[in-house]
Amino acid sequence: MSFITLTINCDEEKREFLIAELSLLPFDAFEETESGLLASCEKEGYDAEEVKEVLDRYQVEYQVDEVEKVNWNIEWEKNYDPVIVGDQCIVRATFHEPKPEFPYEIIITPKMSFGTGHHATTWQVLKYELGFDFTGKKVIDVGCGTGALAIMSHLRGATDISAVDIDDWCIENSEENFALNGCEHIKLQLGGIEVIPETEQFDVMLVNINKNVLLDQMADYEKRLAPNGILVLSGFYQEDIADLRASAEPLGLTYSTESERNRWAMLVFEKK
Known part of the structure; x- marks a missing residue:
């Protein structure tokens, strides 16, 4: 299987808009770099004219490459840096040196899965998890991507954890990351929230997807x-x-708190 990768040179403000617009096309993996943004999708769904229309509108320079699946890790490794969350957690790849000064460490194989911690949405949820006591809680990570949020709930004390994603590539990546972090007990399923019976209830639901799906x-x-x-x-x-x-609120979900980072937001509700 081949993938198309875009290497986009742009400032930080444009990155957020480009991620939002390219997400409406077949692009499903993004990584912010020092000079801009990397985006990828399967070659089969790639439409060069649609992509050109979006990128020309933002007046950015970009390069298009075709990458084989087996070479993707090499591409990520060139641009992937560890992520520090709240001075307590480091999200790093296997090729980075361990940092024992951080109480929490998440090891991620940076494949084509959303949720490496670099994006502001994942970062905010990880930071929230650092302040939440998961001891004895039943948790589900919906749209798990790399599985980083599920792994953090494990590190914070949860023992009954589930994770789902509609992308088989994310399932493959999450399974690998769970093994790297000693989380093989996490129940992993291909699919969305619909694969979980309505009768099964969770104390904590972590859902990092997009507005329309939410x-x-x-x-x-x-x-x-x-x-x-x-x-x-x-x-x-x-x-x-x-x-x-x-x-959410007409369904009986009570607003608790919110946060914002680079215009991306996180919302927390309670079911009282």
Whole structure:
């Protein structure tokens, strides 16, 4: 299988808009770099004219490369740096040196999965998890990507953990990352929230997807959230908070807190 990778030179402000627009095309993996952005998708779904239209609109320079799956790790390794979250956690790749000064360490094989910690949405949820006591909690990571959020819940004390993603590549990557972090007990399934029975309830739901999916599936999350449970949402912009609150609160989900980083937002609700 071949993949198309875009190497885009742009400033930080444009990166957020480009990620949002390219996400509407077949691009499903992004990584911010010092000079801009890397984006990738399967070659089969790539439309050069659509991509050119988006990138020309933002007046950015870019390079298009075709990359074989077996070579993707090499491409990531050239641009992948460790991520520091709240001075307590480091998210690093296997080719980085361990940093024992951090209480929490997540080891990620940086393949084509969203959720390496570099993006502001993943970073915010990881930071929230650092301040939450997961001891004895039943947790699910919806749209798990690399599995980083599920791994953090394990490090923070959760023992009953599930993770789902609709992308078989993410499932493969998560399985590998769970093994690297001693989390083989995490129950991993291919699919979305619909693969989880409505009768199964979770104390904590971590959902880092995008605004449209969150709005469409809000009732599904509420059904699977246990009484006094916590729903953590991310993957959207700060200006989307009002729409998400308007969707969640009529279902009995009570607003708890929010955060923002580079215009990307996180929302937390409680089911009281």
